[in-house]
Amino acid sequence: MSEIKNKKSFEYLVEHIDDLLAPCLAQxxxxxxxxxxxxxxxxxxxxxxYLDFLAGFGACNVGHNHPRVIExxxxxxxxxxHTAIGVTNYEPILRLADxxxxxxxxxxxxxxxxxxxxxxxxxxIKLARYSTQRSGIIAFLGGFHGxxxxxxxxxxxxxxxxxxxxxxxxxxxxxxxxxxxxxAISDDLEKCGQLAIDDLNRLFEYVIEPQEVxxxxxxxxxGEGGYIIPPKNWLVALRxxxxxxxxxxxxxxxxxxxxxxxxxxxxxxxxxxxxxxxLAKGIANGFPLGATAARAEIMQKWGAVSHGTxxxxxxxxxxxxxxxxxxxxxxxxLANAQKQGAYMLEKLRELKTKTPIIGDxxxxxxxxxxxxVKPNTDKEPNSEVVQRILRLALExxxxxxxxxxxxxxxxxxxxxxxxxxQIEEGLDIFSEAVLEANTQ
Ligand SMILES: Cc1ncc(COP(=O)(O)O)c(C=O)c1O
Numbered sequence: 001m002s003e004i005k006n007k008k009s010f011e012y013l014v015e016h017i018d019d020l021l022a023p024c025l026a027q028x029x030x031x032x033x034x035x036x037x038x039x040x041x042x043x044x045x046x047x048x049x050y051l052d053f054l055a056g057f058g059a060c061n062v063g064h065n066h067p068r069v070i071e072x073x074x075x076x077x078x079x080x081x082h083t084a085i086g087v088t089n090y091e092p093i094l095r096l097a098d099x100x101x102x103x104x105x106x107x108x109x110x111x112x113x114x115x116x117x118x119x120x121x122x123x124x125i126k127l128a129r130y131s132t133q134r135s136g137i138i139a140f141l142g143g144f145h146g147x148x149x150x151x152x153x154x155x156x157x158x159x160x161x162x163x164x165x166x167x168x169x170x171x172x173x174x175x176x177x178x179x180x181x182x183x184a185i186s187d188d189l190e191k192c193g194q195l196a197i198d199d200l201n202r203l204f205e206y207v208i209e210p211q212e213v214x215x216x217x218x219x220x221x222x223g224e225g226g227y228i229i230p231p232k233n234w235l236v237a238l239r240x241x242x243x244x245x246x247x248x249x250x251x252x253x254x255x256x257x258x259x260x261x262x263x264x265x266x267x268x269x270x271x272x273x274x275x276x277x278x279l280a281k282g283i284a285n286g287f288p289l290g291a292t293a294a295r296a297e298i299m300q301k302w303g304a305v306s307h308g309t310x311x312x313x314x315x316x317x318x319x320x321x322x323x324x325x326x327x328x329x330x331x332x333x334l335a336n337a338q339k340q341g342a343y344m345l346e347k348l349r350e351l352k353t354k355t356p357i358i359g360d361x362x363x364x365x366x367x368x369x370x371x372x373v374k375p376n377t378d379k380e381p382n383s384e385v386v387q388r389i390l391r392l393a394l395e396x397x398x399x400x401x402x403x404x405x406x407x408x409x410x411x412x413x414x415x416x417x418x419x420x421x422q423i424e425e426g427l428d429i430f431s432e433a434v435l436e437a438n439t440q
Contacts, residue, residue: 010045032399037064040415040422042399050394051426053412054401058223061258061282062327063415069285069323076319085113085313092318099325100283100291103264105251106273110299113313114290117254117280118146121217123292123307124276125150125169128215128248131301135170136213138203140177142405144224145217145252145278154217157225157405173208175200177222178230181360181371182379193234200241210245215276220266223255226404227369227411229362235272248275248298254290255367258282259328259416262338262365269364285324289317333416337365340423344368344412347427357385357438366416370434371409381408385437392433398426 013020014033033045040063042052055061062069076092083090093113101109112123129135139145139154146155153168155161162168176199183192204210216238222228242249251274256266260282263269267277275298280290290312328334345363348370352358359373359382372382372389386402389410393400403411414426 032394039063039065040418048397050397050399051414051422051429052399053414053426053430054399055413055415056286057281057401058255058260058413059281059286061260061416062285062324062331062333063417064286066285066323066327066417068327069287069320072319072323073287073316076316080315082311082314084310086308090315090318092315092322093313096313096318096321096325099322100279100293103325104277104279104293105265105267106275107295108274108277108293110294110296112292112299112302112307112309113318114292114309115288115312115314115317116146116290117252117278118148118151118290119309119312120254120278120280120290120292121145121154121252122148122150124217124250124252124278124294125154125215126307127276127292127294127298127302128250130303130306131298132214132246132248134212134214136173136208137169137171137215137217138173138175138200138208138213139217140219140222141174142177142179142222142225142228143217143219143252144222145219146254157222171208173203175203177218177225177228178234179226179228180231181228181362189231190233193231193237196230196234197237197241200238210241210247213245213247215248215250216242217250217252219252219256220270220272221256221261221364221367224403226371226409227362227367229364232270232272235270239272242275250274250276250278252278254278254280258324259334259337260365260367260413262334262341264328264334266364283324284317284320287314287317287320289314289321328416331417334365336418337416340414340418340420341365341368343420344423344427348412351427351431351434355434355438357382358434363412366412366414366418368412369403369409370412371404373408381406383407386410388437388440389430389433392436393429396429396433398429398433400430 034042036043042050097111144157145151176196178192178196180186180192185191253265261269276294283289348361356375360371374380374382
C-alpha cells in the first residue's frame, strides 16, 4: 500500500506547480501566493497586502471572509455538512429558495441549485429544451458562459476556449451582441441596438426559424467578453421577440448578479425580465453554489429525475447564501455599489483625458472596465499595455484582471463593501500604473 511520507514545503510545491495543477488554467498572470483574505484585501505569502479589485473573479461581493457569512457557514457545518437532496430535505435550501425568489427578477422564483455557473447554464439549456420541446439555442457573439461542455458550446468570447474540444452540442447559433464602443455608429446607441436586432432577424430568416428556437441565452452585460453594456432597446427587443415566438429568454447573471451592477440583478437595471436566470459567483460569496431559476410554469414542466446533483445546493453553501442576502440588505450594499461606482467612473473618465491609451471607460454600479487602445490608430486593441499595467499595479499593491476578446480591457470589480478610501487607494495605484505603462 502506498503512503504519503514526503510532506513538501509550500515553496517547493509552488515551484513545481506545473507538475501538480493542470496547465489549462489561466497562465497569463502570475499566480500570486495568498495566505489569507479579509474584506477588500488579500494578504500575500510575501508579507504584502494587496487591495483586491477582482474580488475572487467577482464572487466575493460582500468582501472576503465576511464575518456574517463565515459564522452562518460554520454554524451550519457543525450541524450537517451534506445529505442527499431529493431524498432528504434541509432548511437552508428551502429558506434560500424562498428568500432569493423575493429578489430575483420577474417571477424567476423556482430553483434548481447546483455548484457553479457552468452547471447553472447547462441546467438552463436543458430546462429550455425540455420545457419547449424545441432544440435551437441562440447565444451571442463574445459571450462567456463557462467551461463545462454545454457551457463551452454556447461560449464565443475567445475561439481558443473552444479549440480542441469539439464536437460541441448541436443546434447552437450565434447572433451579434451590440458593442457600442466598437460599432461604426457608437454615438447612436439606439441604432447600434437596432443593427444587432436586424442581425438576429437575419438568423431567423436564413438559418433557423424562430419556431425551432427554445431559448435566447444572453449576459445582460457581457463579462469575460469585455464588460460590454448593450443598449437598452436591444434587450427590450429580445424580450418582445421571445414573447412573439414562444422562445424563452435566459439571462446569464452569473457575473452581473448579487448587487454587482447596483441592483440585485442587471435585469432590474434594464427593467427587462427573463424567463430563466442563471446564478453563481456572488450567490454564496465564494462557497460553491449555483442556481438555475425559472418561472414556476416553466420549471413545473421539468419532469422528476430529468436533472439532478449530488453536492449542488449544499447546506453550508445555502447557509452562506442566506447570509449574503442579509448582508447586502443590512449593509445597504446596492446603494454603496451605486455611489462608489459612480465616483469611480467619474475619476476614470478624468484619467481618460490624460492619456491616449484609454479608449473607453464604462460601467454600471461596481461592474467597471477600462478598454485600452493603441494611440493614433482606429481603436486598435492594446493588450500589450494591459499586461504592463497589470504587472505595475500588482507591484504597487493592487490586484486586477483583464477581460475582452483581445485581452485589451481591465475590469475593476472591488467588493461591494468597498469604502471611499479604498477606492481612492485603488484609483491612485491604477492611475500611476496606466501613466507609467504608457511611457515604457
Ligand atoms: C457570465 C458567466 N457565466 C458563467 C460562468 C461560469 O461560472 P463558473 O466558473 O462558476 O462555472 C462565468 C464565469 O466567469 C460567467 O462570467
